[in-house]
Amino acid sequence: MGGAMLRRWVGLDELAVTVVDPVAAPIDGATMVRRVDDLPDAPADILVIAVKPQMIDQLAPDYAARVAPDGVVASIAAGASIGSIARHFNKARIVRAMPNLPAQIGMGVTAVYSDDALSDAQRRTLDALFGAVGEAVWVQSEDMIDRFTAVAGSGPGYVFEFARVYVAAAEAMGFTPADARRIVLATVQGAAAMALGADDSLEDLRNAVTSKRGTTEAGLNALRQDGALEDLLKATVEAAYARAVALSRGE
Incomplete structure (x- = not known):
């Protein structure tokens, strides 16, 4: 580094x-x-x-x-x-x-x-x-x-893992591994660039691409079922924080 x-x-x-x-x-x-x-x-x-x-x-x-x-x-x-x-x-x-x-x-x-x-x-x-x-x-x-x-600090690892699973899901949809990787990474890059350049909240940006009874709504409903996504991400950063504190103490 x-x-x-x-x-x-x-x-x-x-x-x-x-x-x-x-x-x-x-x-x-x-x-x-x-x-x-x-x-x-x-x-x-x-x-x-x-x-x-x-x-x-x-x-x-x-x-x-x-x-x-x-x-x-x-x-x-x-x-x-x-x-x-x-x-x-x-x-x-x-x-x-x-x-x-x-x-x-x-x-x-x-x-x-x-x-x-x-x-x-x-x-x-x-x-x-x-x-x-x-x-x-x-x-x-x-x-x-x-x-x-x-x-x-650990965030890129989370993003890489999310992208890896996302690519695997794209492959399961029939895309070749190379095309699945290109599609997913371009999607992640484009969405991040839009968010960085926009004054809108992330919620507003999400809503802009989510139509009532549309495909994005269906996917998001599955992604957020029973609050699993929020719970998972909270547990992820809390586990990393606990380890960071331990390392700072020399443990």
């Missing part, structure tokens, strides 16, 4: 990017170094942590002196709490961010939170960084990062 986001950051105006990675291939627009000791002497205004959570305790002490006293440490390490990061950076302002998978293609959504007071300039820079990979949404508490993880 970090590498995919980096490729979109290097094109941002007035942003000098330096990457520490012992094995990464060169990236146009970024300064690549193999070791922390090879970093420029000037401290960083923003340090982005994009490693596995279990690596933070090992790596963070080497970077503590590399961040400006009033600088920002922004972590996209899943499950790593602000407290677990802040103990390594005494004076820096800690930001926790959670992008979801489509950030890799610039169509993601990222939840952003900080306990610390950020300057307007720092907030604008963070908006630019996370806006470069999709939508940036500032949330009101660190717990909302875990809730976001359940809804949007």
Whole structure:
């Protein structure tokens, strides 16, 4: 994820990017170094942590002196709490961010939170960084990062599974696997694009395609029978949230 986001950051105006990675291939627009000791002497205004959570305790002490006293440490390490990061950076302002998978293609959504007071300039820079990979949404508490993880972090997996079952249903209707996939994904893409570009509510959009005693009404009646769909989705995000909380606790 970090590498995919980096490729979109290097094109941002007035942003000098330096990457520490012992094995990464060169990236146009970024300064690549193999070791922390090879970093420029000037401290960083923003340090982005994009490693596995279990690596933070090992790596963070080497970077503590590399961040400006009033600088920002922004972590996209899943499950790593602000407290677990802040103990390594005494004076820096800690930001926790959670992008979801489509950030890799610039169509993601990222939840952003900080306990610390950020300057307007720092907030604008963070908006630019996370806006470069999709939508940036500032949330009101660190717990909302875990809730976001359940809804949007895991969300692409839910959509992929829904699409997989939808494709299987299309195949059962007689379409070839290739045509079924094309039809379903184009339908999902088109419906999402319409919703994003419309001022109408999702309910209004649904009603616009639903005629009395028509085919859509018949299908929706089956889909929503006995409230099963609502119950299923609620249980899905609640299970994911419970696991996100456990991961944040190191369980």
